[in-house]
Amino acid sequence: MLEERLNSFEPEERRSALQELAALAKGGTLPIQPLTGAVNVHFHTFFSFHYLDWSPSRIVWEAKKTGLDVAGSVDFDVLDAMDEMFEAGEVLGVRTNVALETRVFAPEFPDWEFSSPGEPGILYFMGTGFTRLPEPGTSAAACLDAMRAGARARNEDMLERLRPTIAPVEVDYEADVLPLTPSGNATERHMLAVLDTKARAMFPDEGRLAAYWSERTGLSQGEVGKLLGDTAKFRTAIRSKLMKKGGPGYMPPDPAKFPQIRDVVQMIRDVDALPCATWLDGTRRGEADPDALLDWFLDMGCPVLNIVPDRNWNLSDPVDKAVKTQKLAEIVAAARKRHLPFSVGTEMNNYGQKFVDTFDAPELRPYAADFRNGGYILYGHTLLQRACGMGMMSGWARDAFRGDRTKANAFYLEVGLTAFPPKDARQTLYDMPRDASPKAILGRLCGC
Known part of the structure; x- marks a missing residue:
């Protein structure tokens, strides 16, 4: 239970649990x-x-x-x-x-x-x-802020491109995805987790669920069925089919939407x-x-x-x-x-x-x-x-x-x-x- 509290989104709860675990370790209670x-x-x-x-x-x-x-x-x-x-x-x-x-x-x-x-x-x-x-107002701070904002923009663009494919399942970035993160920095894998969870809720019958994913990924229903029980393999396969190159959510990278490498080097050095x-x-x-x-x-x-x-x-x-x-x-x-x-x-x-x-x-x-x-x-x-x-x-x-x-x-x-x-x-x-x-x-x- 103490270890699970370390994963709370509340900093004070994590801090309290860590102090308790440290005391137990120091006292020899925990190996x-x-x-x-x-x-x-x-x-x-x-x-x-x-x-x-x-x-x-x-x-x-x-x-x-x-x-x-x-x-x-x-x-x-x-x-x-x-x-x-x-x-x-x-x-x-x-x-x-x-x-x-x-x-x-x-x-x-x-x-x-x-x-x-x-x-x-x-x-x-x-x-x-x-x-x-970085100090607020500096070019380094602007670079770091732009990195966070750029990542979010790319995620939201991907979700919009996926909407026709994933319908009738619906995913709201603000309401569904961001709550999975403690500070609003979501990734493709957070979006994938929401999509997986919502599809399972909409199609509790495994056969219908397999049919849903088969239609959207090109995998056979049999292939999907074999993957459904293994979250790691299933989500990796779905991400590959929907979000990576060739998938409906993928867009070839626009260099203008990524920071240039030397600008990031300078931010780090600053x-x-x-x-x-x-x-x-x-x-x-x-x-x-x-x-x-x-x-x-x-x-x-x-x-x-x-x-x-x-x-x-x-x-x-x-x-x-x-x-x-x-x-x-x-x-x-x-x-x-x-x-x-x-x-x-x-x-x-x-x-x-x-x-x-x-x-x-x-x-x-x-x-x-x-x-x-x-x-x-x-x-x-x-x-x-x-x-x-x-x-x-x-x-x-x-x-x-x-x-x-x-x-x-x-x-x-x-x-x-x-x-x-x-x-x-x-x-x-x-x-x-x-x-x-x-x-x-x-x-x-x-x-x-």
């Missing part, structure tokens, strides 16, 4: 695993879409229970999880990080596919290591966060040359690389698996050569995705240390930026490391490993002199 060496800094929360409806507090609690070394949130187009991630991390003693994901347009490559299949010029893109919101290169699986033109891809991202000022490892090795088709595990090896090698830390995780914004990567799988074992260290580096940056403005994008870091990513990564990794528990570490660093050396900072953290 807590020791740290495992695993990290996941790519959890979507219910501020965009988490398939189990987990809040930031719930994510941090699950990380505490299972011994994750670092836990990080990622939400589409908003930073609504940020304060709660930090607060929960300090209450429970969990290293945390906050990131944002969006879709952007790359005007340099309008005809190339990157990480958004079938959508030339459009990329999924991220910023990570956020510690604050709040001293880390623009984050992204990579899907290396099979499309924009990702075919990992060296060229990462050099392009670096030229824009992106010092971190995001990967979702599970979709590049945990595959049933042996040919597909062979191709993508090789592509994974290539992008990791290219990132290592450029001394880029990694941001990795499992997302949990699609049904059935696992809680944490299987780092001891033979396919991931060669990279496990890189991926774990990336989580620690992001936490080290976050802690120093929150405590005393000395994160990786700060003027202090530019002066201290003069563009040497190897030295910077080693320092923030050591901070990430040493600065624990988070609340005590932040207080220790709060009054650090702004001209302190990296050695002095590490000395204070270890009490030397």
